[in-house]
Amino acid sequence: MxxxxxxxxxxxxxxxxxxxxxxxxxxxxxxxxxGTLEASYQKLPSYLFMLQQKNPGMLTDFVTEEDRFKYCFFSLGVSRRGFRTCRPVLCVDDTFLKTKYGGQMLCAVALDANNHLYPVAFGIVDSENHDSWKYFMSELKEAIGEVEDLEFVSDRHASITHALETIFPDASHGACYHHISMNVVAKFKIDHYHVLMYNAAYAFRKSEFHANFEKIKSKDPAIAQYLEGMGFDKWSCAYFPGNRYNIMTSNYAESFNNKTRDARSFPITTFIEFIRFTLQSWFCDRRETSEKTTTTLAPTYEKILVDMAEKARFLIPYAIGRHEFHVLDGELNGEVDLLNKTCTCGVFQIIGIPCAHALSGSLK
Ligand SMILES: [Zn+2]
Known part of the structure; x- marks a missing residue:
């Protein structure tokens, strides 16, 4: 400049x-x-206090050590309320601040009903370590309260894993597929396993997962051993113990961090004001869009459902019970249970909307 x-x-x-x-x-x-960097840190407590006063339901926290800034945390009231209606999956990540005082921002980001980024909480800390992530997670817990079937996705940094095991012992913690594939490229100096790894990680059926994993195994046993050692449950959709709704990467949190690239060199209060303003604008635009939406589902999922219904026209369902169907699709077929909202293809229970098999059964 x-x-x-x-x-x-x-x-x-x-x-x-x-x-x-x-x-x-x-x-x-x-x-x-x-304002200057120094003056901004000095006015941070009063800034956070005023922010909380003006934003109903907002949670803020400020910690000092020997009269010096150590941590702060904030979660807008609208983020806290809105997260209750999002899929209970939080992507967590960190990024560096760019002023001479250093520091890092930690954040938790969900996806809304239309698959848009839905930032939930932020922490500003000295660095990424056990104590700072534990601080962030305990504040996050206060911000979101008890959430059933809560899942986290991250790069599985040791401090994130430690903090989650301590603060959210019941939540599942999946690895970011993107980070794993980057690690494989860096460790084994190859970059031609993306398709096989992607197909294995994103497969909904265990049989599909193993078909792809066997191909990796036969091509390069060392990579297969590395991936197996990590635990299938950490990086495969088919084996994940909870439901991550095929949210396989923590890139959503990284995407938000990228939007703050320039603002991370601002004084701290100006930086937080940038985040507040950004979220306020996003949420306002989305409210206007949702008020104009006439479909039951958000546009992204309405389109998926329409595509599924089109596929369902070509499937042949056979009733095997009052709510159960065996559906022929010319490939792996599907066993649908409409009452429990499951299908052996996995789409119904993992994405949470009826698959083509389920639609063909319910249209019969
Ligand atoms: Zn299905």
Whole structure:
């Protein structure tokens, strides 16, 4: 940015300034607009207090050590309320702040009914370690309360695993598929296993998972051993002990972090204000969109359901009970239980909407 300013001054006034001088002027001007880093940390407690006063249901927390800032946490009231209607899967991740004081932001992000990012909670901490993640998770627990069948997806950093085992002992913790595939590429110096690994990780049926895993095993036993050692339940949809609704990566949290790329160099209160403003704008736009939506489901899932219904026209269902069907599809077929909302293809129970087999059975 300083280079652009330098160029503009030269073009407009014919004056040549050194890069250093322009950079110092730029910093001075920005400090007039955003405040200084030091002043921002000083006013953080009162800023958080006012934020809580003006946002019903918002939860904030502030921790100091020897009179110095250590941690803070915030979760907007609308995020806390809205998460109750989202799938109970939270992607957690961290990212670095870019000021001279360092620090990291921890965040928990869900997906809303239309598969849009739904940020739930944020923490600003000194660094990613056992204590900071435990602090974040205990505040998160207060923010979201008891949530049935809660699941987490992360890069399974040791501190995240430790914090979840301590604070959310009943929640399942899945590994991010993207991180695992990156680890395999880095460890084994190969990059041609993506399709097989992807197919195995995202398979809903155990039989499909094993068909793909056997291919990996026969091509490279060392990679298969590495993946097996990690535990199928950590990275495979078919073996995951809870229901992660095929949310297989923590990239959603990373996506939000990327949106804060520039703001992470702002003074702390300006940075938090940026997040608040961003969420407020998103949620406002989505409310307007939802008010205009006439379908029962959100557009993303309405379209999936319509596509499934189209497929269902070509399937042949045979009733085997009052609510059970055996459905021929020319491939692996499906056994549907409409009462328990399950099908052997896995789509009904994992994604949570009827698969083509279930639709063909219910239309019979
Ligand atoms: Zn099915």
């Amino acid at each position: 300083a280079n652009n300013i330098r160029e503009d001054i030269k073009n407009d006034y014919g004056i040549e300034l050194s890069y250093g001088k322009v950079w110092r002027c730029q910093e001075k001007a920005l400090s007039y607009v955003r």
